[in-house]
Structures are given as structure tokens and as C-alpha cells.
Amino acid sequence: MGKLLIVGTVAFDAIETPFGKTDKILGGAATFIGLAASQFRVKSAIVSVVGEDFPQDYLNLLTEKNIDISGLQVIKGGKTFFWSGKYHNDLNSRDTLSTELNVLADFTPVVPNNFKDADVLMLGNLHPDTQLSVINQMEERPKLIVLDTMNFWMDHALEALKEVIKHIDVITINDEEARQLTGEHSLVRAAEKIHVMGPKFVVIKKGEHGALLFHKSKVFFAPALPLEEVFDPTGAGDTFAGGFTGYLAESENISFNNLKSAVIHGSNLASFCVERFGTERMEKLEKKEVNNRLLQFKELTQFDIELQ
Amino acid sequence: MGKLLIVGTVAFDAIETPFGKTDKILGGAATFIGLAASQFRVKSAIVSVVGEDFPQDYLNLLTEKNIDISGLQVIKGGKTFFWSGKYHNDLNSRDTLSTELNVLADFTPVVPNNFKDADVLMLGNLHPDTQLSVINQMEERPKLIVLDTMNFWMDHALEALKEVIKHIDVITINDEEARQLTGEHSLVRAAEKIHVMGPKFVVIKKGEHGALLFHKSKVFFAPALPLEEVFDPTGAGDTFAGGFTGYLAESENISFNNLKSAVIHGSNLASFCVERFGTERMEKLEKKEVNNRLLQFKELTQFDIELQ
16 A cells, blocks of 8 residues: 555535536545545555644545645634636536635745655645745655646636646646647657656646546556536546556556556546546545446447458 | 448548548447457448448448448439538547538438348447338347437437337446436436336446446446557547447347457457547457457456455
8 A cells, every 4th residue: 555645725615507506615636636546455644734724524534535634724803715717618627716715825835854765656736836945855766756737727826736747757738728828739749758858657638538648658548437517627637647646556556558447537537526526526435436437437438350 | 251231421520630621531329339349250231321422442342341321322313421520639528510411311210131130230320210210120129229319419319319218128328418418417326217208228428538337236447558648539429339239249248248248349349440530440449459459358358356
């Protein structure tokens, strides 16, 4: 059993989709990553920050999932990071209605001593300087460092982003962000350019169109499971990252073949996440459901062809 | 070796992409379907129409590929169907610059006697009444009838389209067309509704995002091969259909498992088609290249996961 250190936001979200809307509910990249990773036999910890307004129930939920929250700072008198957004009818795009950084504005991550030797470090979407400061706190270099980011940092902190990207093994990024980062429309070429920037592995997420894993000249593709209905895409990318890193921390094998399996596990868990608002589906997800859907992934993609 | 009857346009195309433009070159749905199907051991024939302006060289090309063109009418004094279009920068959308129906306006298909017992009938995109008239000319019902269509007929001949759809086994349609035909955004639900309209098998083409094959509650997904560069998407959907039906006519097996393989063969051939303008790449495509790329498809999609 490996150790997985997760850095990212723990937050309140308020979400509106064509199917309904929520008040403030539990959200944040680290939350979704942690819940997804809890499906695997790993020792995991979250490094993050919340305000005094953060409910004890939410903290209990994380500890019940065996997530170490000794690195989750609770700021007295502070307010928890809040995001609200509204999805368009096709659920492929959204407008941010409000972003209140609150305690996140002054967040300085502190890695607990017992996780400075983590095997896998998952850097959720945050300021690249914050992500880098976590790498620098590790006692020894993790076997695998995975970074998620977004276009906002390409617009506002590109040099810092390029710096942290030098130090990581895997980047997870969506297709438009890969194009923005590299100026290449072809995702094959974009991945080639990102390889040169540092990461040995490049994961390009295409939402409902699946995910691509690039490693040197090799490429692997995992579809998203075709669903009757996507209810709320919030957290799908982070859930993917949590499944990806959770599986790798458990299996302690970072071969390309095992990363393929990790991409499937990530896609599989993301397919559950989008079935309900926020973290609702992931909180109660059972191993049996996960395994059944992995079989669906096999049926969806596996074929026999004899060459002539 | 099965018999494959192909109905569709044989045409002139003039194409503009971000990478260049062509004068009038060989195009048309039946042309692309026939060239793709010629990669398989099948007896194939094209039913179509051209004008007197259609070059003998193009006719020779088709016969050299062992395509029977006795059902390809050459209208004296007539002009061949002409389409010109310009692709946008992302190559996912295009504007039609010009459509000159010419001899296609009065086309009445006549199935040659020696193909009235075809095993597989591929109805390329044409007026639904024209497609239906071909079905009605068959001596016995083909083992498999595959139909391709487009949004234009949904706008202008919906009832006729619904009528022909009742009589077919497989429909190939793109994602937006599937949504338009059914009013369902979810492709899973769209496929369910199309099943009810007639076809046992529904293939939904998503361009660079691959293709889905639905059959009752089963679903299979074939990705598009990630390419460094897509040069010209013209004919990719028809090439897919030609690979799909060519493989099925050769193998004479219409089980779901074999249709999966057919989808992979179709996707594989389409990946070549887009590498050059028009039919250029397909005209000289060799079996060895085809087989090598099938191996790439396997590597792209196949994985091992052990359930715990």
C-alpha cells in the first residue's frame, strides 16, 4: 500500500445545471481527488485550507474515508473558498458566476511530516507557485508527481506554471488547455511539445470524448462511458485524477501499461461522479458498482481482429 | 467472398482547407465507399450517375480496384454532380460554397442484374426515396442493409427518410444528426430512439472523437486514431462506411462482435483518408500499411485490468 499526498482546494460549490441547482455544497479539487482515491488501498492525506465556517460533518466525511486531514488547515474567523457556476445546456461549457478566494488567498501549504515520503504526489489545480512549494517540502522525490492545472494559470502565471511543469512526471490537462499551452491544434503535437517541457506522461482530458495518455511515441485512449444522462460535470476531472493516482499509489507500478489501467480507473470513477450533484455519488460509491462498470469499460473497448 | 452493392454519388469536389485548395478532383460518397471496400476480398459494384464530362481515367481507377461499374450511368451531354466546400480552421466544420446537382437531379438508380442478390447493400447519402427504390429492386433482401444520411434530408424529406429507415439494419449518422433526428442530446437515448425506428444497429460517428456502435443495450466505442495532422476530412465518413461494409461483406458474419471489428476497420481506413486531399491517399493505400495501423488501433485501446 502506497502513500498518496493530495494538494488542492477544499471548498463550497453552488452549481446550476439544466437539471437543477444547489445551495452551497461540498466541493473542491482535493475533495474529489480524495474521495476517488479512497476507492483504493492507499494511505492518503489532503493538504489544503478551509475557514471556520466549514462544517464538521464534511471533515468527518473525509476522515471516514481514511483520508489524513492533519494537513488541512482550519483558519479561525476565516471563510472557506467558494465557487459558483452555471452549466450551459450541453453541459460542455459553463460560466463562473462567483469566485470568492477567502482563506485560499493567503494559503501556504504545509506538508505533514508523515507524508513527506509519499510515493505519489497529486497536485490539484492551484497557483503553480503553491504547487511548487509542496514539491520542495518533500523529503525525497516522490516516485510519481502528477499535476493538474487550468487555462487561468496560463493566462496569469505562465512562467510559474512552466517552472513547476519542469519538475513533474504526469500532467493532466484538457484539450483546449493543451492547445493553449503549446499553440498546437493537433493533440499529438501538443503532447510532443509538453513532453519537451518536462512531463514524461501527458494526459489530455476530452470530457465526454474520453482521455488520451501520451508517453514518448506511444498513445493510449480511454473513452468516457456513454451515459444516458450527465447530471453535473463538476469534479469529473478531479475524480479522474483521484482514480488515476489512487490506483497508481496502490499498485506502486508506474510502467506505461499500468498507467493505461490508471486512466481506465480514472475514467471509470469519473463516470459515476457526473451522475449526481457534487460529491453525492462518490460519497456512497461501492466497490461492487465500481467493478461492474469496469467490466462495461472492457466491453465498450475490447475487440479481436485477425490480420490477413 | 460476399457481394457488396454501393449506391451513392460519384462526383467532382473542389476543396479548401487551411492547408491548401484543389481544383475539381474525384469525389462522391460511392467513390470513397468503393475505394475503402476495395481493401477487402469482395465483389463490389457502384450504382450511380455521372455526366459526359467525367474523365475516363476516373472510371479506369474504379475498374482497376475491381469495382463493377455497369450500374454507373454516364449521361450524354450531362454534367457530373459538383460540390465545393471550405473547411474552418479546426477542420470540424465547413461551409458549402457550391452544390451543382447536374445529372444527379434526375437520377434513377438501376441495379445491375448480377448484383440484385448482393449480401450487403450500402446506401450512401442520397435522397431517401432514391435509397428506398434501390432496396425495392433487390431480388431478395440483402443480409445487411446499411444506410448513411445527413441533416439535409431531416430538414427537407423527413417522412421519406423515416420510411427508408424502417427497412434497414444499420444506420450510420453523425452525433449532431442523431440528436436532430431524435430530439435527444444524450447519444445513448438517441440510439435507443433510432432502434425503435427500425435499425438493429446504430453507428454514431463523432469525427475526430471516434464512433459508437449501439445494438440493443450493448455499446462499443472505436476511437479515431490521434493524428499529427488532419489534412482534409472530406470522405472520411464514407471511407468509414466502405471499410465497415467491405469487411462485413468479406467476412459474411453480422454478429455484434463482428460488427465491432467492422467499426475498427472503418475507423482505420478513415484515418488514412484524411491524410491527403480527396481520394489521393486511398487510391494507393497498401495492405501492409492498413495492417500496421490496425496494430496501432489495438495498442491505442487494449488494456488489462484485474478486478479485486
